[in-house]
Amino acid sequence: MRSGKRDDGSTAIIVANGNYPRHPLPLSVIEQAPYIVCCDGAANHFIEAGGSPDAIVGDCDSISFENRIRFADRIFPDGEQESNDLTKSVRFCLERGRKNIVIVAGTGLREDHTLGNISLLADYQVEANVKMITDYGIFTPIRSRTTFHSFAGEQVSLFSIDRKPITTTGLKYPIVNRVLDNWWQGTLNESLGDSFTVDSCGKVIVFQVFGC
Amino acid sequence: MRSGKRDDGSTAIIVANGNYPRHPLPLSVIEQAPYIVCCDGAANHFIEAGGSPDAIVGDCDSISFENRIRFADRIFPDGEQESNDLTKSVRFCLERGRKNIVIVAGTGLREDHTLGNISLLADYQVEANVKMITDYGIFTPIRSRTTFHSFAGEQVSLFSIDRKPITTTGLKYPIVNRVLDNWWQGTLNESLGDSFTVDSCGKVIVFQVFGC
Numbered sequence: 339m340r341s342g343k344r345d346d347g348s349t350a351i352i353v354a355n356g357n358y359p360r361h362p363l364p365l366s367v368i369e370q371a372p373y374i375v376c377c378d379g380a381a382n383h384f385i386e387a388g389g390s391p392d393a394i395v396g397d398c399d400s401i402s403f404e405n406r407i408r409f410a411d412r413i414f415p416d417g418e419q420e421s422n423d424l425t426k427s428v429r430f431c432l433e434r435g436r437k438n439i440v441i442v443a444g445t446g447l448r449e450d451h452t453l454g455n456i457s458l459l460a461d462y463q464v465e466a467n468v469k470m471i472t473d474y475g476i477f478t479p480i481r482s483r484t485t486f487h488s489f490a491g492e493q494v495s496l497f498s499i500d501r502k503p504i505t506t507t508g509l510k511y512p513i514v515n516r517v518l519d520n521w522w523q524g525t526l527n528e529s530l531g532d533s534f535t536v537d538s539c540g541k542v543i544v545f546q547v548f549g550c
Numbered sequence: 551m552r553s554g555k556r557d558d559g560s561t562a563i564i565v566a567n568g569n570y571p572r573h574p575l576p577l578s579v580i581e582q583a584p585y586i587v588c589c590d591g592a593a594n595h596f597i598e599a600g601g602s603p604d605a606i607v608g609d610c611d612s613i614s615f616e617n618r619i620r621f622a623d624r625i626f627p628d629g630e631q632e633s634n635d636l637t638k639s640v641r642f643c644l645e646r647g648r649k650n651i652v653i654v655a656g657t658g659l660r661e662d663h664t665l666g667n668i669s670l671l672a673d674y675q676v677e678a679n680v681k682m683i684t685d686y687g688i689f690t691p692i693r694s695r696t697t698f699h700s701f702a703g704e705q706v707s708l709f710s711i712d713r714k715p716i717t718t719t720g721l722k723y724p725i726v727n728r729v730l731d732n733w734w735q736g737t738l739n740e741s742l743g744d745s746f747t748v749d750s751c752g753k754v755i756v757f758q759v760f761g762c
Contacts, residue, residue: 422738445661448686450707450737450757452657453665457734474660495662499732520711521733522669525662526634545662 345372350436352427353380354455357446358387361473363548364442375431377423380443381405395430396423424455428462441470460499460541475547483537486544488529493547496524502540509534557584562648564639565592566667569658570599573685575760576654587643589635592655593617607642608635636667640674653682672711672753687759695749698756700741705759708736714752721746 343349351371355378359365368374368389376384376391379400384391391412394401398415406413416426424444431439439462444455455470456477462468463479470477475493478486488494488508498504498518506513510528518524524542536544555561563583567590571577580586580601588596588603591612596603603624606613610627618625628638636656643651651674656667667682668689674680675691682689687705690698700706700720710716710730718725722740730736736754748756 445664446658448759449657449664449668449684449689450687450705450734450759452661453668453709454707454734454737456661456665457732460732472661475662477661493662495666497665520669520672522662522666525666547660547662 343370343372347435349373349438350375350431350440352424352431352439352441353377353384353391354424354427354441354444355380355447356443356452356455357473358383359442359471359473361548364471364473367440367442367471373436375427377427380423381409383443385409393430395427422451422454422458425458425461428466428468432465437466439466439468441468442472444470445472456497456543457499459543463541475545478544478546479541480536480538480544481541482539483535484544485533485535486546488532488534488546489549490529490531492529492549494527494529494534495522495545495547496527496536497521497543497545498524498538499541499543502538504536504538504540504542506537507535555582555584559647561585561650561652562587562643564636564643564651564653565589565596565603566636566639566653566656567592567659568655568664568667569685570595570655571683571685573760576683576685579652579654579683585648587639589639592635593621595655597621605642607639634663634666634670637670637673640678640680644677649678651678651680653680654684656682657684668709668755669711671755675753687757690756690758691753692748692750692756693753694751695747696756697745697747698758700744700746700758701761702741702743704741704761706739706741706746707734707757707759708739708748709733709755709757710736710750711753711755714750716752716754717749719747719749 350373353376373392375393378396381394382402394413445452459479498521503515503517504513505515562585565588585604587605590608593606594614606625657664671691715727716725717727
């Protein structure tokens with residue numbers, strides 16, 4: 339299941355409570371993970387798929403009885419009510435110095451969870467170097483000028499979180515120092531070449547869709 | 551496939567390009583639809599499942615050759631580049647006086663499409679009485695005080711589109727004349743009884759999760 343890169347203590351893969359990945363890229367991220375945190379009940383699916391989590395974090399009311407006993411030494415219950423299990427897992431990682439975080443299984447299933455999990459990336463980036471990889475692409479939150487590796491024709495969507503001006507270069511439909519009327523109005527753009535740049539002092543979440 | 555309520559010309563079900571429904575409620579909505587509009591390629595899946603669309607709207611570059619011939623009399627291509635296929639389909643319905651619109655298959659697959667389709671409900675409500683039914687619940691956009699039928703324990707999420715104050719009654723975590731810091735910060739609430747009310751002069755999208 340897991341070839342596991344050497345753990346230098348800086349990185350964690352978080353398996354969230356959404357649909358378990360089917361795309362090869364998020365699956366390979368799991369396979370090569372040096373350290374895996376499962377959000378509560380996500381542990382059941384992960385273990386069923388042959389995995390062995392390094393930590394299970396969250397309300398911890400959804401873990402099967404069997405797994406609760408088998409992995410008792412790595413269950414970290416957090417009953418705080420203001421945050422969801424993903425936020426608790428990110429906090430768990432940060433408290434242990436793991437600032438490079440990749441989230442998988444963060445979407446699918448209940449849409450309000452999907453929307454929350456994606457939007458929360460903008461909060462996490464304040465302290466973490468974080469990405470979310472889904473079956474369809476990669477979400478990267480930014481808050482300063484950032485250049486992305488890309489390819490001509492790559493589908494790119496921008497989500498503006500806090501109504502600050504955005505400027506892009508290298509995209510088919512350029513945005514020039516513009517505040518988007520609504521947070522999703524930067525969606526359905528397209529890369530023109532092997533890189534594009536998004537410049538904003540605000541919080542922006544960039545979504546790059548996998549090529550076919 | 552379709553028992554089809556009598557068509558009085560006021561209602562349309564739009565089958566969007568997301569995951570085709572599996573939950574009994576959106577499937578029954580399709581089955582009883584008086585008039586069905588498929589967004590472009592969604593027609594392929596719908597027809598494969600035994601359906602016969604009344605209209606196929608959008609770029610119309612994803613319809614199979616066979617279906618393009620079979621349903622040539624009800625294909626309405628719209629090559630306009632500023633809107634997605636769902637918006638084109640809503641516009642198609644409104645132009646024909648169909649103002650009661652239920653959208654299915656609007657989520658799943660690419661997350662930027664999911665986020666866009668949900669967010670766009672707030673635009674559609676200006677002219678239409680619109681809902682989106684997914685495999686997990688019902689999205690209803692509002693822009694004035696609205697009372698919802700509910701049940702104790704129903705999971706409810708609010709999405710605030712334009713940063714106007716919101717007041718709720720009948721929810722476990724009340725919001726009192728408050729502007730939400732971020733659009734998703736009204737998520738993961740819960741109904742206390744057989745109804746709840748959301749009051750705002752702004753655009754709010756309400757999500758009610760199906761009971762088990």
